[in-house]
Amino acid sequence: MKIDTPLQAHVAEAFAPLNEAAAAHAFPAPGALSAALDKASPPGLVGEVAPGKTPLITRMFTTAAVDMWMRGVHSFLISASLTNVSPIWASASGYYSSHYSVRAIAHLLGFFQLFTKKKIVRLEFRSGHFVCSFGAKTTHDREHRFYWKAVKASPLFAGDLFFTLNPALDESDVGHRDRANYADHLPGFPMFRPLNAADVRTRIERISEIEFLAPPIPRVSLYPDLESVQIVAYHRLVRFRSLVDTVVGTENRFWKVQRNPPWARDFMDFQLTEEATLRSEFTV
Numbered sequence: 001m002k003i004d005t006p007l008q009a010h011v012a013e014a015f016a017p018l019n020e021a022a023a024a025h026a027f028p029a030p031g032a033l034s035a036a037l038d039k040a041s042p043p044g045l046v047g048e049v050a051p052g053k054t055p056l057i058t059r060m061f062t063t064a065a066v067d068m069w070m071r072g073v074h075s076f077l078i079s080a081s082l083t084n085v086s087p088i089w090a091s092a093s094g095y096y097s098s099h100y101s102v103r104a105i106a107h108l109l110g111f112f113q114l115f116t117k118k119k120i121v122r123l124e125f126r127s128g129h130f131v132c133s134f135g136a137k138t139t140h141d142r143e144h145r146f147y148w149k150a151v152k153a154s155p156l157f158a159g160d161l162f163f164t165l166n167p168a169l170d171e172s173d174v175g176h177r178d179r180a181n182y183a184d185h186l187p188g189f190p191m192f193r194p195l196n197a198a199d200v201r202t203r204i205e206r207i208s209e210i211e212f213l214a215p216p217i218p219r220v221s222l223y224p225d226l227e228s229v230q231i232v233a234y235h236r237l238v239r240f241r242s243l244v245d246t247v248v249g250t251e252n253r254f255w256k257v258q259r260n261p262p263w264a265r266d267f268m269d270f271q272l273t274e275e276a277t278l279r280s281e282f283t284v
Contacts, residue, residue: 001159001160001280003243003247003282007155008247011248012247012248013125013130014059014125015248018063019252019254023256023257023258024257026063027063028060033063036057036060038116038117040053040057040132041114045134048132049133051130051131054131054132057123058123061110064112065107066258068101068103069240070261072097072100072101072237074261074263075093075096075097076234077263077264078093080204080267081203083226084199087224091177092177092181095174095218095233097237098173098229101236102163102166105157105239106147108240109150109151110124113146118137119134119136120134120136120146122135144166148164152165161214162232171220172218176219176220200267204267207234211274215232218232238271238272241259242280
């Protein structure tokens, strides 16, 4: 799958400043991006922040994207560890792994939902500069649909069957999440037998090697459908990592450290087995 020139330039320029400082101190304080966007937001519903005033915001869009991806990795480890312990939380944490991956890609593409101002923020690389534009949030811009819609609208992911619009239907991630979180009278609970580290590694390795002809989007009617939840979550994690690897490379000081979280190295290597028709091999 070829990465178009505008996206390549956007991602490359967004990561470039993070190659100039130590990766250990690259992440800002919690909520820093929201606070910066809140401060930069124009008085009206729409407006732009001029080039030259966005370097810090641009940097935080990038660190926020990587932070969200790392949350996805962490949530996936939790889901794998709960596979035989709690179908409810294995399913819910598996869904959130997917959501965090999608939100990470959306931030990488330059999208952010500013909850405090009820605005949608768009970061765009134009004529050698990043510009932030602000628009009004609508009733259709719920977080778990907005970020998915933003990713699906990208030419790079429009044809990728692992990414959907996430409607609340039977075959959808969010519909399946809603069943796990809110439905009454869920199926019975298994005996509480926590997995050990070896079991977590074995589970993730198995998920990474399952072959199929079409992405098994979780179905509400098949709840808890854990295998499907975990398969699509894992593939989405790998998509983000592969995209950044392809554009930025693995020598960027920040990404070189963050692409292999130390707390995940003993459990997953981000490899997978995939049908040729579903494979997403990014090129520039």
